[in-house]
Amino acid sequence: MGHLSIGNVLLIINVWIAATQNKILVHSEFRPDYTYYPEAGGWFKVHKVPTNWNEAKLKCYFEGANLASPVNDQVYAVMRSLMLVQTGPVFTGVHVLDPAEEFKSIEGVPLQQLRIQWAKGEPNNLNNEEHSLAILPDGTFADVRSDKVLPYICYRKETGNEIRSKDCGTFAEGHELDPASTSCYKYHYDCVRWHRASMICAAEGAHLVILNSAREAQLMIDKFSKKPINCNGNTVRHAAALFHIGFHNVGFERSFWFTVDGKRIEDSGYSEWSENEPNSLTESCGGVNRNHLGLYDIDCSERVPFICEITDPKTVFKTNDY
Structure with missing residues (x-):
């Protein structure tokens, strides 16, 4: 199991304190069922109703977000803070379509550039069937089957293009x-x-x-x-x-x-x-x-x-x- 640096520990604590004290500053507007974290420059949402990885990917997409991946220290710190109240693994956006290839985030960031700390004995690609990554309550990662049914985290990076329909109240285009x-x-x-x-x-x-x-x-x-x-x-x-x-x-x-x-x-x-x-x-x-x-x-x-x-x-x- 990997160990966090003191800097990362402090970053996680600061994110958690900001969330619990409701001192998160929203610079742009996005869906009110998401929470904005200025440290990570975007919005997060934990879906507690579990589903498989592909369904989770689609649900995040149609909400205007992506399955969250630890693309940098700040996003990883927020993901860890969200896991403090979880009791089991949660899907992330890190996935591989073919076991001969390498894991990548939804955004295409390769595994070696992601902030991944493996749980003990992971990754093990059990029976050559574990093609998605889940984050565990302690913030470490494990590879899991994509058809496993788990909660998941969605993340919307702030772009400044978040536009809510004045007439229809949604951020989805076309209504x-x-x-x-x-x-x-x-x-x-x-x-x-x-x-x-x-x-x-x-x-x-x-x-x-x-x-x-x-x-x-x-x-x-x-x-x-x-x-x-x-x-x-x-x-x-x-x-x-x-x-x-x-x-x-x-x-x-x-x-x-x-x-x-x-x-x-x-x-x-x-x-x-x-x-x-x-x-x-x-x-x-x-x-x-x-x-x-x-x-x-x-x-x-x-x-x-x-x-x-x-x-x-x-x-x-x-x-x-x-």
């Missing part, structure tokens, strides 16, 4: 206010599964769109029916016609369809099914057609574009699961 409904909408042209779409919307401070009226349903067609689609060259059965939206059923009980805010669709304001819909016992997620009104049931694993909605910009980031 546009509809004055008539006072909601903000964003069309995502990438074809993804329903649950991935829901995660991306949540990371942006939004949710999959919930249709509250025939007017809003028509608005989705008017605004987004001609938008491009990116399915990466894959032939997807429904991609040309459907969007993912924010409702699904529970446990294949076909009588119970709920919106992502927990209401039955009959109480959401718009529950008109398209002709012959719902029509499949295996289609448990909600969609809407690009070309005409009416709800569709769709296989949750179907890859189609999706629409995010911010219902009330004043409440963006007010609740989360972190």
Whole structure:
């Protein structure tokens, strides 16, 4: 196990004191669910809900950040201070795609330039399957399997380009206010599964769109029916016609369809099914057609574009699961 210098110990203590006394000075504005650390020149967030490394990478990305890596002494000191209250390993952004290659941070910084202090017996690449690095509660590092389920740390380096939408309250680009409904909408042209779409919307401070009226349903067609689609060259059965939206059923009980805010669709304001819909016992997620009104049931694993909605910009980031 490596040993910290006195200077590094003092740096960690100073970071911890500044955080606990709430004396952190914010020079720019970023998501309020992140905490700014001037010593490291950026914002950090510990996600307590565990997931695998790839999911963690995506969640940080869609929040406008990266999985944190010890790219310098200051960032490493903050990561160590955050680990003081952790009881187990936490994913970092240091990873290797091929065991024949070397570890690098998300930003591409090679292992020999990172501030890494290995735990005893590490790295050991157990069974040639440990391709990600985790930081331990004592601040040392171990290689772990990427499919292991762990908490993780996101980091946003301050760039001065952090811009919060005046109308929509989010830092994610592309959300546009509809004055008539006072909601903000964003069309995502990438074809993804329903649950991935829901995660991306949540990371942006939004949710999959919930249709509250025939007017809003028509608005989705008017605004987004001609938008491009990116399915990466894959032939997807429904991609040309459907969007993912924010409702699904529970446990294949076909009588119970709920919106992502927990209401039955009959109480959401718009529950008109398209002709012959719902029509499949295996289609448990909600969609809407690009070309005409009416709800569709769709296989949750179907890859189609999706629409995010911010219902009330004043409440963006007010609740989360972190």
